[in-house]
Amino acid sequence: MGKYDFLIVGAGLYGSVFAHEAKKRGKKCLVIDKRKHIGGNAYTENIENINVHKYGAHIFHTSNKKIWDYVNSFVEFNRYTNSPLANYNGELYNLPFNMNTFHQLWGVKTPDEAQAIIKSQIEKLNIKEPANLEEQALSLVGTDIYHKLIKGYTEKQWGRKATDLPAFIIKRLPVRFTFDNNYFNDNYQGIPIGGYTALVEKILDGIEIKLGVNYLSDKDYFDSLADKVVYTGMIDEFYNYKFGILEYRSLHFENEIIDSSNYQGNAVVNYTDSETPFTRIIEHKHFEFGTQPKTVVTREYPKEWKKEDEPYYPVNDDKNNKLFKLYSELSKKESKVIFGGRLGDYKYYDMHHIIGLSLKKIATLFNEPDSI
Incomplete structure (x- = not known):
């Protein structure tokens, strides 16, 4: 018997929620993370009094009231609504594609006018069976939206030409024939007041945490500390890349403190042309309606993932999915280790998905009914 009931590897949302719920059930937990902070990729840092x-x-969004109530039981969330803009060579367009976008593109004022233009463009292309992402997108939204708002951004994001990307990446494209700039359709949306670090601090309240330690560098020792291990890192790295390396897209961030109270007037502006090297600029103060005298902006550059990089977006093509299946089958034979989260499942999740999965895993382990 170890000192702890659970060793949780990773202080992101999955591991933190798991630790909180296990503690509520009388279990002793140790949470470790190789980073020197909690919160995983949701971590917020205070710079110039801006989170x-x-x-x-x-941006937290969900239609699951139980999950919304759950996160709000720790901290209060504000009413932030995600309404990004697109900048195409200096032209500004509202996202997601809606009547404001169509008015900016073509000067139309009614849904019928917008639908007629899109339908006409699609019919002229005569694409019956899309062979790649470009043809798939064109067959859904036509030429103008594709070339100005999809092509450049997508090719930067994936580091490949749209004609070389599989069609399944874009299964659908949300097109709204209403004047609605709200990016998400979920019932609940917002940002934790005080940032995500404040949320995770509350979730981990009273739980022992060790930061800046690498589980895999001393696995036998850490395994000896607990009866069960909850592992939220990369599943292929856990198995020392036995079957090969799972591919990811990564990101490089460039932060800038600007001596201005308002740089771009919006939290998120996507740069959809192919010439601009970054995909978007984030102005963080707008997530919390900040009035600070300075502002902090971040330019986001997609890149190919290498082992020293942070993995962000799994490349869920056929090759990688087959590889993951081999690791997944191996993980099912583990009696001591529980795999979870984005890296453990090799799947992109939103935050509400991660919390829901962690709560479901707790319910399963403790033989409780699933309440999510």
Whole structure:
């Protein structure tokens, strides 16, 4: 018997929620993380009295009232609504694609006018069976929206030409024929007041934490500390890349403190042309309606993932999914280790998904009914 009931590897949302719920059930937990902070990729750092999203914009949104009530039981969330803008060579367009976008593109004022233009463009292309992402997108939204608002951004994001990307990446494109700039359709949306670090601090209240320690560098020792291990890192790294390396897209961030109270007037502006090297600029103060005298902006540059980089977006193509399946089958044979989270499942999740999965895992382990 170890000193702890659970060793949780990773202080992100999955591990933190798991630790909180296990503690509520009388279990002793130790949470470790190789980073020197809690919160995983949702971590926010206070710079110039602004909560800066250090690993890219995180907007909490869900239609699950139980999960919304759950996170609000720790901290209060504000009413932030994600309404990004697109900058195409200096032209500004509202996102997601809606009547404001269509008015900016074509000067139309009614849904019928917008639908007629999109339908006409799609019909002229005569694409029956899309062979790649470009053809898939064109067959959904036509030429103008594709070339100004999708092509450049997507090719930068994936580091490949749209004609070389599989069609399944874009299964659908949300097109709204209403004047609605709200990016998400969920019932609940907001940012924790005081930032995500404040949220995770509350979740981990009373739980022992060790930061700046690497589980895999001394696995036998850490395994000896607990009866069970909850592992939220990369599943292929856990198995020392036995079957090969799972691919990810990564990001590089450039932060700038600007001596101005308002740089771009919006939290998120996407740069959809191919010439601009970054995909978007985030102005963090707008997530919390800040009035600070200075502002902090972050330019986001996608890049190919290498072992020393942070993995962000799994490349869920056929090759990688087959590889993950091998690791997944191996993980099912583990009696001591529980795999979870984005890296453990090799799947991109939103934050509400991660919290829900962690709560479901707790319910399963403790033989409780699933309440989510």
